[in-house]
Amino acid sequence: MPDRPLIETVDLVKTYRVGSSTVKALDHFSIDIEEGEMVAIMGPSGSGKTSLLNLIGALDRPDSGTVRVKNVEIDRLGEEQRARFRKHNIGFIFQFFNLIPSLTAIENVLVPIMFEKEKPTRKAADLLERVGLGDRFDHLPGMLSGGERQRVAIARALINDPLIILADEPTGNIDSETAREIVSLFKELNDEGKTLVLATHDRLVAGRAKVMVKIRDGRMVRGKAHSRDGMMSLSPKEGGGREK
Amino acid sequence: MSDRRPSFNSATYALSHLRHDLFRSTTIVITLGLTIAFILLTSSLLFGLVNEISGTDEKASILEGRIPGSLSMFEEFRLTGNELSEDSKSALVNYLLVTSTIVFAVALFIMFNTMSIAVQERRSEIGVLRSVGFSSKEVMKIFLTEGAVIGTISFLGALFLGTPFIVNLAAYLIDRGESGIFFVQPVIPLQLVVIIGALTITLTVSTTYLAIRKNLGVDPVEMLRPSG
């Protein structure tokens, strides 16, 4: 069997029912993402970026089509199996940080492993130090700036050593200076071998990605590779006529 | 230094949340605590009566002097002979059970409502827990632990703050003046304390379960969507 890409979606269709009408968020969307890539998904608000990340991250299931991550067809997994898959493979970063407001920075980082027998508090502390929050361990999210909250969220996303990091508009709510730092952090993680998929309409963020994909109305408008080593693994696969 | 911090688990999670949502947690804890204190108080007095009243008219009238209306109440229990009849004892126990059940039910209903509203506000938190890979059982465990922590705090508070109150009330009821005899010496059997404690925690955990149940099946994506 030939090596499959780390992430492979085929003909994804995702619709939402709102009252009696339906909204098509993804319209036969197909993309391959190789291990170690850093991909920016760009598109206007409502184009389907979040829907795509939710499917890749096993948070949601498509109406039709396939999502294969690490050779697992995650669209076939049940709710609880997808939760376990997320725990070990995916680190999520959200636009609104999604920290737990009652927990301190370090507790937020420890949340994903709170039911494990081994709780490497040291590792959580190291991660916070790494994202530049060595002196903010016991701060509640409410006492942190947007950029600091996002860095806590990044540390939390890293605590389980996921192979894949999915960031949904990670700089949407922070100033451009902090955004620059966060993008550098993403770049660093990518250099260490993590696969990153970033949904964004921030050119600064997209510019640092190896690969840029444009999405509109749930369809890929443009797939563009601009990496130095000429990695052209990204293949926009229009319309769904794809052999298996 | 950070290696030595206490380990982070669902109990510390619950405590952090209760501290953060202080107004709501205080409301629940005070309601429950007063209820448990009331139950401890009534039962300790009633157990005391069963133990100590020898049933003379003299004592009954002194009691009436202390607690107006008590005479008619005890007449129902037919305090006539030297011993409380079996009927009277079971009447006392029934009285205790009925009042305790009613106040407990009211307190739990208040807790259920408060928790239900709190859970609605914490839907995105549930979404976050799901997104980092918790099973619905693990999310449930976090919330049930919180229910158990609330129950424990309320119970211990009622026990340690309520007991001195009971002792003081007893001192008032003890007639040293005219007859020099104990009227009602409150009795709190250890068994009763254990039963009330276990009951409190079981019921607070069940109430929490009822309050959260509906929200666990909901799609994590729905829960994470900002502003619905």
Ligand SMILES: Nc1ncnc2c1ncn2[C@@H]1O[C@H](COP(=O)(O)OP(=O)(O)O)[C@@H](O)[C@H]1O
């Ligand atoms: N849970 C939902 N219910 C109804 N409509 C939704 C839901 N999630 C997304 N949509 C709709 O689907 C489309 C794509 O949304 P989304 O994936 O969030 O796009 P983006 O992240 O690019 O803004 C939008 O029209 C949006 O309104």
Ligand SMILES: [Mg+2]
């Ligand atoms: Mg979005």
